[in-house]
Structure formats: structure tokens, C-alpha cells
Amino acid sequence: MLTFKQLRYFIAVHQHRHFGNAAEEVCVSQPALSMQIRDLEKELGLCLVERNARSIRITPEGEEIARRANQILREMQDLKDYAKHAASPLSGIIRLGVIPSLAPYILPKLLPALIKQYPDLQLNLRETLTASLVSELKHGTLDVILAALPIEEPDLEEVPIFEDHFLLAVSSSRNIDERKRMGADDLHGENLLLLEEGHCLRDQTLSFCGSIGQNQSANVGATSIATVLHMVAAGYGVTVLPEICADTEIADDRITLLRFAEPQPSRRIGLIWRKTSPKSEDYMALARCLRNVTN
């Protein structure tokens, strides 16, 4: 069996052209080094060093082997360097999945903070519906996901990040006093605009509103919150908007945001990973970072 050690020793001999000095460089006795070189030559079936009472000489094949061995050792070192780099806390690759009703609003806050605090971290992002995220997380294609709790899978760990209150977005043309606190029953008869099937936000909205207005709205199925809000602005109906989206989306004064009466409805955003994942520590740190940017 060809070993790394043999190559290392041979390279030392190649550099020093002297067994004794080479042995010193690799911190073994000269016989130990001689034996490894002998083994290497036997292994390769090839004479690498021409011994000659007074001095030694590397054969042409030895030169070629040394060249290749050097290349191999270099890559070996690269591998170790990569590992060392990847081993420092919150560094290396983390594959993060985020739900669509969160990604565009939280990532612009999260990414700059992460880069600043953990410059060695490389984040691979994926944005899709909760069901896919959970499946990919369990399958190992993702390392950690950011979604609405609860997921409640037995082998997944989940920690809450923040409580995202729901607001009611209505057309400004209605002239409703912004200070008014809405109740679920205020949605009676309203055309409730929703995201398409599969979005957790849609389900949360419906479960909060009960079956009220479901008949008018179930068939809307917009693909993004921005789309829904455009429809609200145009007067087609109302929608329930997570607070985290408010900053980004509401530059439009044709929309008025109304708070619900206490207890305000909300969704709980959390970070989820496999209980067996080796980087739980890192995900906890990621969770802290997320709490800081969402405070």
C-alpha cells in the first residue's frame, strides 16, 4: 500500500539529496527514512534513488515521481487548509431554506449582518414552500430552514426567532382611521386576497379568519405578496400582511395598514434543523443573529 508518509519522506530525500538530512527534516531516524524509501521503491517496482557510497542521485523516474508527489502533497495541504477554514465557528457552507413570505424581507437584513459578523460563512440559499423545505431538510439537501412554526417533526429541532404580527392591508380609498383596531369579524363580506395554495401564510390567514370570506377569495392565488398588495391598492380587496413585510412593501399610499385588536394574530417565525446535525451550535448562533436583525 502506497502511503502519504512514503511520499513525504521521498520528497525530503529529493530536496536534500541526502538521507541523513532528509531524515532530520521529517523528524525520524535515518534508518526509518531509508526503510520507507525502500518500501516506496518496492511498491512502485522502480528505483527512485541511485545510491552510491559517497552521494545519491535521483533517477529520471524519481524526478517524475517527486513532481507528482509534490503535487499530491500540495493538494493534501489544500484539503487540510479547507478543513481548518471550514471548522471555525459559523464558517464553511450552510444551506439555508427560507419561505417565500419571509425571504425578501428578512434576507436583506440578515445577510449584511452575517457577512460582517461571520465573514467565513458561505450561505447557499433556497426559497420555496414549507413542505418542500422540510422534505429537503430531512433528506439532507438543506441544513437549516427559516419558516413559520410549528413544524413538529420528531427529528427536527426548532427554535423561535420572533413573533410576526399580522396587519390588515386595505385600500386607502376606504378612509378608515388607522388607529382603529380590527377584529376578525370586520373581514365579513370583504374580498380577502390570498397567496396560492401551499403558502403557509395563506393557511394561517384562513385559520385566523375562519371560513369567513373564503368563498370569494380562495380562487385568487397570487404568487407573491407584492402582487397581492398591488391588487389591494387597486381596490380589489383586502389582505392579511405579516408585519415584517410592511417596511419593504408599503411605499404605496393607496394602501392603509390596520392593526388587529389584542390578542393580535401573528405567526411565529423559527429556525429549524435536524436534531442530529453536527452544527447545532452554529444554528443557535445563526438564530441569535436573526433575533438581532428582527428585534
Added chain:
Amino acid sequence: MLTFKQLRYFIAVHQHRHFGNAAEEVCVSQPALSMQIRDLEKELGLCLVERNARSIRITPEGEEIARRANQILREMQDLKDYAKHAASPLSGIIRLGVIPSLAPYILPKLLPALIKQYPDLQLNLRETLTASLVSELKHGTLDVILAALPIEEPDLEEVPIFEDHFLLAVSSSRNIDERKRMGADDLHGENLLLLEEGHCLRDQTLSFCGSIGQNQSANVGATSIATVLHMVAAGYGVTVLPEICADTEIADDRITLLRFAEPQPSRRIGLIWRKTSPKSEDYMALARCLRNVTN
């Protein structure tokens, strides 16, 4: 210390995603493999495999390490292949030095025969004067040289290849009967044309002819036999020509070749290498091949 074994075992795990099967592939027991993987992870300070009672999962870092490890093992295999290739008899690189009065005549015969018989052999050629060849041979820049014997260096081995008779090349305008056998004294008063200083052929010619004609010819010093023969053809004098050159050089009917009387003068061509060289066997085979093409 990072070892190849660890990488090999890890790659098996990466492929099978199963410790038991991976262990089978690399022909060790499962605990042995587990321990090597554990050592590798400890060595790299990095979790590569996420264990999970029922199944295992390679971490993103593990994927990257596997990619690099594969690359390293591939190069390792290349190195072994190279060695195997180089180890077969008369294969690999041989650096051969040849004297100028031999190279153009013997190489066209030798090379095709060598390629046919030993397709794995790669010959690096160098053509220069004997003194340089011997020096480079002793220094290890060359592996074997083809020159006129004797060299008689204590640490060089020399084997004769063939006896190269000298012929006298004269202008055809002299109308000498080709059947006449010449003696050294027939060169009296002739303008003897010679190669420049340092060529063994020049020294051999002079030593055979004694000091006769030396006064006229010592200052000629042509750089090649072809040049000397052009001068003979043009009627400037005569020269002593090794028989091996005759085939190639004498397409010119302005030159007549005359044989010397017995004992015919000659040079003994031989193959020379370092006694300590690991490829003596190969050089013996090379010598046999040379004898075949010169018979």
C-alpha cells in the same frame, strides 16, 4: 497525521452512504473503517458524516472533502500507473548521449528498431563530444552514452557494440582502383582533412596515421563529417571515414572509398553507463538492440 487510508475509507463511505458496505468495499471490518473515519474527522476538526441511527448523511464539508480526496486518489493512481509503466523493461525515460560522428548514422537505424521492440521506451537524446558526454554521465544528467571505447573511468561500465572500420575517402578523380588496400604510409603527402578539436574521430585518425600529414591538416577542423566529405569530393584532400557513415554519406560518386590493408584500423563503438545505475539490465538490452541494427 492525515493518511491516504483515511481518505480511501471516507470515499467508500461517501459512495455507499453506509459504513458496513463501505467497509466491505475496502476489505476491512466495519469498526476498523469507523475508527479511521473518526480519526479523519478529528484530524480535520470537522464533522464529515452525520450519523443517524438508521442512515447516514454527508455534510456539505464532507462533500467538498470527498471531492478533493477523490482528486488526490486519482493522482495517486496516476503516479502508480506511471511507475508501473516506467518499470517494465526498457521503458520510461532513458537519456542517451551519442557522439556526433555516430549519431546521424546509427540513430536512423536504432530508433525504428527500438520503437518497434520497446514501444514504452522514451529516449531523450543528446549529441556532443565524448568529454562532455562522460562528464554528464558521471554527473547524472545522462543515463547512458554511445561513444568510442575505451573510456576507462573506474565507475563506468562499458560494453562493446561493434567494430567500426575506417575507410579512406579520396576524390574519384584520382582513379584509384577500389580493390587496392591502403597502408598508413599511403597518406604521406596527402592533405588529410579532419574534424575540429575534441572529436574522438580526429584523435583516432591522427593516432593511426602517426604524425604524417599532420602539418597540412590540423587546421581544417570541420564541424561535421558531411562537410569533410564535401571537401574531399571537391578535391581538397582525403579523409578517414568510419564505415558506419559510408551508407548514408556516399551517394556522391565524386568520392571513392578505399579499404585499408589488414589489420584494418578501426574504432570500437561501445555503450557506457554508471556502474551504480539501477537500469543496467536495460542498457544491456539496449546494447543487444544496437548490435542487431549494426551487425
Added chain:
DNA sequence: TTATATTCATAAGATATCCTGATCCTTATG
């Protein structure tokens, strides 16, 4: 719920490998 099977981890003892230190052999040098 209990038994069984699967899968990786751990432990103990056997084995193979590797290293050290002493010594030998060959050859160059004064």
C-alpha cells in the same frame, strides 16, 4: 407492546507496522 433487525460505536486482545539505536559495509580522503 415486545421481539427482531439494522446500523454505527466501543472495547479488548491480537497483529502488523514503524521507529530507534547500535552496528556493518563501502568508499573517499588525508
Added chain:
DNA sequence: CATAAGGATCAGGATATCTTATGAATATAA
């Protein structure tokens, strides 16, 4: 001829590695 230098060889002990047996955790089946 004696000495020094440089690599090879050898014996014994230290390390590392392997195997077998067993354990622990969890999923699957009865």
C-alpha cells in the same frame, strides 16, 4: 592505512491498526 561519511541492516520495543465480540439506539414487525 586510518578515518570519516553515508547509507544499509538488524533486533527489540513502541505504536497503530485490525478483528471479533458486544453495546446502544432506533426502526420494523408481530
